[in-house]
Amino acid sequence: MEVSKSDALEIRVSDDVVLVRQAVRKWAIELGFSLVDQTKIITAASELARNTIDYGEGGTVRLESLIDGFRKGLRLIFLDNGPGIADIELALTDGYTSGKGLGLGLSGARRLMSDFRIESRVGDGTRVEITRWK
């Protein structure tokens, strides 16, 4: 697997969520994703970017265009140095929220993407990696 292009964006304030969505849209179009796939990726990115601000005290997202043999993909890695998640299983349950949201951010983003990986250490921060293959 090869990363053909990559870039990183800051996620500090709520307006950054819009910028993340716009960047992700541009990359998804470049990679030739269908309209439905584009929408799924943008929506997942929007959820995770907002989580980064609301629960992770801000962070970054890394965008990567992937080539794996005949497959092309888009990978997004959300990083924050916030309080971390104590119980990941619980955080991934539909409807569970520790804040003011609907509790669909993490679980929804997982359903919208092909691959989903989350690592978190309490007091250290959270890393969420999502990939959609074409």
Place this chain on the structure above:
Amino acid sequence: MERIPILRMGDFLIISIQVDMHDRMAMTLQDDLTNKIIQTGAHGVLIDISTLDMVDSFIGRMINIIASMSRILDAETVVVGMQPAVAITLVELGLTLSGVRTALDVEKGMELLRAATRSRRAEAEEREDGSVEE
């Protein structure tokens, strides 16, 4: 700050969301709309989202809240023009907006609101007639 305009048309309020909304804008819209319903005594709210290319859980939640608040203030809400890709993504995300009426376009949405207000008025009149008979 950028605001989403709320138009009044007879008994109804019309909102057309045409920009990539950031979160503060969505919150402002909620407040503006509630005030406007009270000010005008409107009986219906139509939200046109035909140009939105994404609805995430935040916007979904905003729509739900608008619908609930409007109902308390005696106004029906109808969401019109959701694009197929957006609808597919929203379902995958786990959001069904089950308390919200929907229509394909503004015209059908207005019909729906008119029908809803008519039937409500008829009910009210029936009740009044009943009390007169007593």
Place this chain on the structure above:
Amino acid sequence: MSGSKTTDLAEILSKHEKGLLDDWLGELIVEAKAGRGTLRENELRDQCREFLNLLLGAAKAGDFTNLQSKAWTPVREMLANLSRSRGLQGYSPSETATFVFSLKKPIFARIRQEFADDARSLAETTWAATELLDGLGLFTTEVHQKAREEVITRQQQEMLELSTPVVKLWEGILALPMIGTLDSARTQIVMESLLQKIVETGSGLAIIDITGVPTVDTLTAQYLLKTVTAARLMGAECIISGIRPQIAQTIVHLGVELTGIVTKATLADAFAVALDRVGRTVTRKAARS
């Protein structure tokens, strides 16, 4: 070092061009006769001459190790056209690659002839030629494969379009008669096209008829359900008709909830409901007096 050997190779190609062409053609004709024997000799001769010509041009320009370089573009284009057209004519990949590989024998013979007394040069030049022809041969296989894949993708697309027409039954009423086994990939595509059509035609009602569907698995049942929900979000209502008893059983056993979804036994029943929703009734023509 390899540079000098490739120059040697270029010289040999140039010196023996005519002889190589004849020998190579001979090889190819034997092969063709053993195989399908459909290729016309004149056409083959033209193709061989053109290829040798381009090969020589590229060889003179130099770099043998990088077939992706600009010098090799004409050769690659010629081979790509050749193997694409052969692929479409139904040739196997090895038959296509033979076009290049059968040039080995004549070239090796010439190399042997030139370096009869120089074992080192003989080995090195032979190796350079082998590498070159292997590279080109594999390239034809790749292009061949791609051409076949294009055919398959196109056919799949055509099949999907054939098998799932969205039809308009009445102003505001669409029907999607589904036929054949539903796998989740197909269901997904079909459902997307239904939703798209709902928007295009502004139809508030869509009947999904699954009379022609023998079985449904969990994933497919869930897709059906998701489609109905997505259509509702867009402001359209779906009616599912033609659910066979076995499928009804499967759906219940799978625990897929169909609550809130209108289901009808037949497409006719569903159509009647739909007509009612758009405020129409069907009546018998009154006998004329």
